[in-house]
Amino acid sequence: MKKSIYLLLTSITILTSCSSDDVENIIDPNPPTTANAVQLANDATFGNILTDSEGMSLYFFSRDTKGQSECNGDCKTAWPIFYQADLTLDEGLDAADFGVITRADGERQNTYKGWPLYYFVNDNAAGDTNGDKVGNNWYIAKPDYSLMYAEAQLVGRDADGNDLNFTSDYTEGDGLTFYITNSTGRTIYAFVNDTKDTNNYTADDFSNDPIWPIISLDINNIPSILDRNDFGTIDVFGRTQVTYKGRPLYYFGQDVERGDNYGISVPTPGIWPIVNTDTTAL
Template identity: 70%
Template sequence: MKKSILLVFATVSIFYSCSSDDSDPAPDPGTQENNIQLANDATFGSILTDKDGMSLYFFSRDSKGESACNSDQCVSSWPIFYTSDVTLDAGLNASDFGEITRTDGTKQTTYKGWPLYYFAGDNAAGDTNGDKVGNNWYIAKPDYSLMYVEAQLVGKDGDGNEINFKSDYTPGDELTFYMVNATTGRTLYTFINDKKDTNTFTADDFSNDAVWPVFHIDIDKLPSILDANDFGTIDVFGRSQLTYKGWPLYYFGQDVNRGDNFGINFPAAGVWPIANVDTEPAPEN
């Protein structure tokens, strides 16, 4: 009798086991189902990857939300990432993703306005060899507070005509590095008359804040070229303002579109400089 019971139990177990194998299991949100995923990297923390775990990157020259990587050589080294079906790991928001049409008519996926790329030098899932290449390629993270861009500085003359400026604020063509808000791409400036940790521009009633709004954000994650120790916070008549190397940081009120940097010659070239790693510390008060 005991052998018969055991035989029946084994038969039932085999039946359910085979039934389970033949059916399609419900997708597990933590598996490789999503086309865009979050991976935890020992160096960079949370990073964006594709469904196979291959790392994705931002390009500093894409400051206006368009791809500046268009030559055959660039695309060969930095293949574009595109998926028409954006499925996401938990912790990512669909509203942060979009797509652009490149100059050759192909599509490219964007995150918070930044086009996404692979790096040809990454050979396996988890590789992050492309970070900081040329100081203008950075691992794509979902939580950057600031981004480091490389773009042409463009001011305006008295008639509103655009003028290109070099990094020394003389007229001419040159790509210049500087910091922007990672989410909006808005340019950050310093004021030449400020002192270390001292805002000398903003009125106590903020009546001039629309011209040069004080900037503040809680620093979370930064591109690897930036040092968190260079940032601080000051109080400006009850409002917080972020500083870099002691310089209070501002927006320019007339920068309307992503990538604008019209403040670099308002009211004159160099009065409101951009901020980058070559910026000298602010003078003592």
């Protein structure tokens, strides 16, 4: 009994004789925090970019226009998928912009604004951005792109309303074509009868705007393949319309699903072409 009392008193003496510094060493008042699964990093070249919790850069693939991954087999080896079940986010990122898809191979993958997210195998350290512009269809994942650069099959419709594949010269056939979309993958068009910085389609009362809506958005951040100097704006009956190489830009009202580009065959192929870096200036 006396031995127990002695041990208790000794323990109390040791604890009460510790300095405040000793107590802080025993109990850390500021334990380390876990990094978020998706971070918002600032890159000297690209500005704000998306990375994983260890600072490894994430990427978008131009062919993923319909919200599903088109990167499989050897492609997936070079561009590993990004997936975190518990997707914690840095301040400034909106959870509503993120999603999850189940890929054709059964694996799950995170998306941002409908674009599946990937790593690049040749990024060796945090902050590397070696994958940007590879093949002209891989781009660093940014949260604030105004536009995206897509690569997909052009699909119009025949006279009976059936889907019909077109090549980049608007003849029937299969093949991938590059074209500009908005940040969520909606196809952008020009009108063959427009002249330099002049909209020759839209009525002054905008009665035909639902068919071919004019595009009004801020062109702040764009994929590295695009040149900001190619974009401008014009006034269309009091509204602002974006131009590319002098061509006024439009959406097609009947492009309902993500990745649709049905406007390329209306009323006949080539009247409302897509736009890309090969588009000639007016």
